[in-house]
Amino acid sequence: MRVAVTGAGGRLGSALVKTLPSAPFVREVLAWDLPEHDLDDPTSAERLIGTFRPDAVVHCAAWTDVDGCARDPDLAMRRNGTAVGEIARTCVSVGAGLVVVSTNEVFDGSRTDGLPYAPTEPPNPANPYGASKLQGEAAARAAFQATGRDFDAAALAEAGEQVAPLAIVRTAWLFGRPGMDFPQKILAAAERSRDQHQSLALVSDEIGTPTYAPDLAWAIVRLLAEAARPNGRGFGGIHHVVNGGQASRAAWAREVLRLAGVDVVTSDVPSTTWPRPSTPPAWGVLQTTPLPGGPLRDWRVALAEHMSLPNSHEEAGG
Ligand SMILES: NC(=O)c1ccc[n+]([C@@H]2O[C@H](COP(=O)([O-])OP(=O)(O)OC[C@H]3O[C@@H](n4cnc5c(N)ncnc54)[C@H](OP(=O)(O)O)[C@@H]3O)[C@@H](O)[C@H]2O)c1
Known part of the structure; x- marks a missing residue:
């Protein structure tokens, strides 16, 4: 397979670009990012996908600044919605499969029964980022539906098979390199709190x-492998892919501090302490879908591995 990755310099994209070459079914990885792939440019998808004709595209590029999306919902729709339709239509025209990476923020997070969101549940985004990502899902589905190759997640699950060349992979709370991820932000905030002799809220x-x-990159590679395998199950459908377990932001932060050996006084506060342009879902837990090769490991195990890597939290103090 020749696999193209958009947003190749981002958190997930760079992990994929690192992981894909070790998969035996991958012949070539095409890594696309700004400026050659630009979600603001309606000709970008056709120019790249039409020219290089990959077998599959993993679409990781997005405007992930959720507060920015709330300030400019039209631009969010352009980048996270309309642009996905352009990519999907070009994939259809060259016969390429498509993996669209989406978010738990397509759900409003108002659930109070403690159950995770299943892929079959109707989405109802509560903020412009979630709305734009849902628009991207819909635009991709419309492009594949036009050829009769859309999926019906419920029907496919019932039949025990997946045959369509479009996958939507919803995930949540990504951490890892590059850039300031949540663990790094917490370590930097802890340092400021200690310097100012204040507790960390x-x-x-x-x-x-x-x-x-x-871990998510590996899961996507395993999904693609199903598509590449003769008589494989294909990768179509809506997939909810997150590490095992769940946590509050506070519990996640405390685990980061524990693993880094940082001793700072902390206090729990509600999210309304810092009013933001965008409202995140209060309950963003996804019910994971079965993955070839089994579920992803618990988030604490993954975090421990991440934080044991050299330089994984050194940037935070800078
Ligand atoms: N981060 C999360 O917590 C989270 C949670 C759920 C779902 N997701 C989804 O997972 C996917 C990957 O997220 P991520 O955390 O890897 O995001 P990221 O680190 O912000 O990477 C996004 C990538 O998209 C590129 N990009 C931004 N604006 C663009 C534009 N106008 N045209 C072309 N490329 C553009 C970025 O390039 P530059 O770096 O040059 O701007 C970057 O390479 C996204 O679809 C996101 O919606 C993320």
Whole structure:
């Protein structure tokens, strides 16, 4: 397979670009990012996908600044919605499979029964980022539906098979390199709190599942492998892929501090302590879908591995 990755310099994209070459079914990895792939440019998808004709595209590029999306919802729709339709239509025209990476924020997070969101549940985004990502899912589905190759997740699950060349992979709370991820932000904030002799305030009423970008990358590679395998199950459908377990932002932060051996006084606060343009879902827990090769490991195990890597939290103090 020749596999193209958009957003190749981002957190998930860079993990994929690192992981894909070790998969035996991968012949070539095409790594695309700004400026050659630009979600603002309606000709970008056709130019790249039409020219290089990959067998599959993993679409990781997105405008992930959720507060930015809330300030400019039209631009969010362009980048996270309309642009996905352009990519999907070009994939259809060249016969390429497509993996669209989406988010738990397509759900409003108002559930109070403690159950995770299943892929079959109707989404209802509560903020412009979630709305734009849902629009991207819909645009991709419309492009594949036009050829009769869309999936019906419920029907496929019932039949025990997946045959369509479009996969939507919803995930949540990604951490890993590059850039300032949540663990790094917490370590930097802890240092500031200690310097100012203040306690570190942690949000305790937002629940989700921290997900290690390299683990998600492996899961996507395993899904692609199913498509590449003769008589494989294909990879179509809506997949909810997160590490095992769940946590509040506060619990996640405390685990980061524990693993880094940072001793700082902490206090729990509600998310309303810091009003933001975008409202994150209070309950963002996804019910994971069965993955070839089994479920991803618990988020704490993944976090421990991430934080044991050289330089994994050195940037935070800078
Ligand atoms: N991060 C999370 O917690 C999270 C949670 C759930 C779902 N997701 C989804 O997972 C996927 C990967 O997220 P991530 O955390 O890897 O995001 P990321 O680190 O922000 O990477 C996004 C990538 O998209 C590129 N990009 C941004 N604006 C672009 C534009 N206008 N045109 C072309 N490329 C553009 C970025 O390039 P530059 O770096 O040059 O701007 C970057 O390479 C996204 O679809 C996101 O919606 C993320």
